[in-house]
Every structure is written in structure tokens, then in C-alpha cells.
Amino acid sequence: MSQIRHALSVTRDADFAAWYQDVITEAEMAEESGVRGCMVIRPWGYGIWERIQKLMDERIKAAGVENCYFPLFIPLSFFAKEAAHVDGFAKEMAVVTHHRLIADGKGGLVPDPEAKLEEPLIVRPTSETVIGAAMSRWVQSWRDLPLLANQWANVVRWEMRTRMFLRTSEFLWQEGHTAHADRADAMIETLRALEMYRSFSEEALAMPVFAGEKPENERFPGAVATYSIEAMMQDGKALQAGTSHYLGTGFAEAAEIRYQDREGQQALCHTTSWGVSTRMIGGVIMTHGDDDGLRVPPAIAPQQIVILPMLREDDGDAALLAYCEELRAALVKQSALGEPLRVLLDKRPGKATQKRWAWVKKGVPLILEIGGRDAAGAMVSVLRRDRLWREDAKVNFAAQAREAFLAAAAAEIEDIQRSLHADATARRDANIERGVTSLAELEALFADEKRYPGWVELSWSRPGGAELEEVVAKLKALKLTIRNTPLDAAPATGTCLFTGQPAVERIFVARAY
């Protein structure tokens, strides 16, 4: 087994952070842009994002939410209206202060002091405030509610430390914003969005997650309650992959989103917001990637099957290409996961082996290498990306009769989707410790700096305020954070290992990205 010559130069075991960077580079997903914290998303990475967009957008629309678009720039005064919101974002904001450049006399350009804006504009870090302003115009009567809006957009947060896809200064996302007549209706929407994210993550990304409520210290600035989906990466750390917030009436008060109820009284709306971003792609890399690069779940793979003709640059190529084209045509008539198969015939010149390793690193689910003998004998040579190596350390090609392969291809694509999800779920569940009942046990578990043991699920008394701050500080000493209170957890048992009070619920505790 050790003779396997992997496609990447860094393994996950040797250096997980370097491996993550290497996958992104080698799979040609994204690259440096030269602008601090901002990345160029290359076709393969953007193709995955387009798949995520398409499948998520269908779910959003199915829930009756309509897409719209709001400005990139937000007047500073809009933002200043909700105090907690300002506090949460003030330190990481890009601000536009001028509208013109002039020559500095040294061959460069500087902002023209004469062209200073009356009121600075901030580049949106999130759009609650602008969308709130629109909602206050759109909502007049109880008949206008609920108001369900979403936008696909880019946002900017000037983070101190950035990592490709996981935390970039600019990122792409969708943000849903809704207004409701009362708390109950808004909570239903908040939890609907959370469940949409949970099922999307499991079904489309094949990434198992726990959906639950964040502790009060982790709430979105200005929110009354914040919910998240949390995924476990292969290094055992947690990734918050999506959030849904119940905002109460605070934002409605700031933006004056009011309606006249059935009794003729003015009332404040209850609002929600929810979003997922390009961070999900980082989650897919760290959930499914291996030492040969990315493995893309078929549901979000820009191409699910790549056909590589073994071109010889001779007279036989024409017949070989005709066979491959005919194979492609037969495949795209089939459907898997509810959509036609996405199949690419890679006719570019070059050696088939080199092209093969490029596709392996990109993680395309099925690779077909077709030579002259396959064409003559009505055969295909099939390589499953999720089962790349044989026991003897050779690449795991399976020679199959063309007809047999065609009959099974769609099922095989669906099997890869299932298999990636099953593997990720098994790995996650094997790395959750549930037997911790005291702080001393928790500390002992994380005592070894070299070996991070994964997540801990434990029971606590859900302290708040100063008492919670103490708990957070104790966990911080172990580099741990509270991820969420899973909605489907077993009932809490015993006493809280932090406060000694009777436990009321279970939480996940983990290191996080």
C-alpha cells in the first residue's frame, strides 16, 4: 500500500493546512488575486458554486421565496441604526469615501480631496439594513405578510486572517430576508431555512451536519436567536456551514418595518435572515478530499463523467473519437439524481495519463479511458474517483462491456453520492466523544497537543450572561468553542460539568475554523 504514488505532494496526515491549499491549487479551483484576502475563483471552483447555486435556488424558490437584488453600497447612516449590529461589524468594514482620483504629481493616483463623499458608503458585509429599508416601503398591511426575499450577491468583511473559501475578504453567498406578522411565524421560517440547509448539505454536498441553536455568545449581531449547521472536517475541526437567524423586532424597529393588523393597529414585523456562502466549497474539500485531490459529490460536480480518448495522433483517432462521442451521446440521455448526466468528452491533445491525473485531482466522479481496443471490442475502462486504488497500489481501472456500463452508469453515479455521504458520516460519528461528565475529563481529553480527538457532545445547564462567559473562557483555554445545541439530540442527563446545575440540553464542543 505504501508504494502508492499519490497525485498531491502533501498528505492530509503530514500537514492538513498545506494539503488544503494544495487541493485548491492542483484542482484549479481558485488562486491568489493580489488583493488582500480576495481570490480568483477558477472555472472548476466556480462550476461547483454554480451547481450549489442551482440546487439551493430551487429549494429557496420552492419555499415561496423570491429573488431580488440590492445595492453593493450601503449608506453609513442605514447601518448605524441597529446598535448591536454596528458593534458586530464595525471593525471589519470596507468604506468608500471618495468618488474620483487625481494625479499625485509623482506618476500615481490618489483620491481627490475635492471629491470626498458627503456620507461614506460601506461595502455590504450583509444586507439586513438595506433590505430592511425596502421592506418598510413594501409592507403596509397584514396582507403583505409574510414578505419572503432572497438575493445572490457578494459581500465584504475585512477579516484579520483569511483562508481560501473558508474566510475570504469578499465572498459569494445567498442571503434570505423575511418579514412576518408575529414571532411564531418568523420562527417557523427560521427553522424552515435551517432544515433547508441541513437537507441540502446532506443530500447535495454529501456532507453530514448537525443543525442546532448557537449559544448566546455566538449569535449574529442583533439577532434574538441564531441557528447553524455544523460539519466535521477530516482533521476533526468544526465548520459552521450555514446560519439562520430569528431577528425579533429589533431590525424592524430600526428600519420601521410596520404593518396595520386586522384590528387596524400598527405593529412591528418579526424578521429573519439566513445564508450560505462559498465557504461550503471549503467544507466539501475538507469533507471529501483525499491525498489525490478533491472528490466532488456527483450532485454538485460540474462534470460527473469525463471520457478520455487515448489519442495516438494517427489514423485510428477518428474511429476512436466517433466511439467516444457515441458513448457520450448515450450517457447524456440518462438521468441520475433527478437530472441528465453531465458528461465531458475531453478531446484536448495530450497524453491520456496526464489528463487523467488532472481530472483525478479535480475529483470528477467517474473517468472513462477509452483506447482503440476498447472501441473495437465495445468496451470501456472505468475509474471511480472514490475507489481510486487497488490493494496492490495500482490505479483501480475496471474493464466493462459498453452495454453493461451504460445500463449501470446512472446507478453508479448515485452510488458514489451515497458512498461519499456514508463515509463522511461514519468518520464524523467515530470522532464524537459522548462520555465526558466532568471538566477534568474534558481537559484530559485535550491534554495531548499533538492529537486532536474531535468533538465532544456533553450536557450543560445553558448558563447565560457572566456565567456563560466563564464557560467560554474555560473552553477557550482548551482552544474549544461551543458549536451548537443540536435539535435532534437525546435528552440531557445528569449535571452540567461547568456549573454543577441540572443539565437541560446537549451541546457540541469542538475546535473550529
Add this chain to the structure above:
RNA sequence: CGGGGAGUAGCGCAGCCCGGUAGCGCAUCUGCUUUGGGAGCAGAGGGUCGCAGGUUCGAAUCCUGUCUCCCCGACCA
């Protein structure tokens, strides 16, 4: 924002300490031979050494500033 490391050909790097006019591997191109599983040999092309100043007869190399990236911390829907 603090500490550490780095920026030299498309990619990965050496050269820097001790200034003398640009090098290696992979990739690319050409030719020949191979080729059913990550080919071999020979030859060729490609770089204002991150950027801006300074010192010097001369700077990839020394000095100052600045931008960007990576790691650790702080911060962080």
C-alpha cells in the same frame, strides 16, 4: 493587529550570509524512439528576481519603506 516564515520562468525551488550582470527540476515547444495505464533520449523557447526608493562603478544579493501569501496567536456571520 502581534510573533515567525516566504515572494526569483506556468508550477516547485537554489542562488542572497561574503554585491560582479540568472540557474535547477517539472511543465511547454521541436525531432526521433516508445506507448493499455503517471514514457525515454536529444535540442529549443521562456524571467524588468513582488513593488518603490536608497547605497554603490555595479544590486536578486546590502539598507529603508510598502504590498501580497503561509503558519501561530488575537479577532471573526
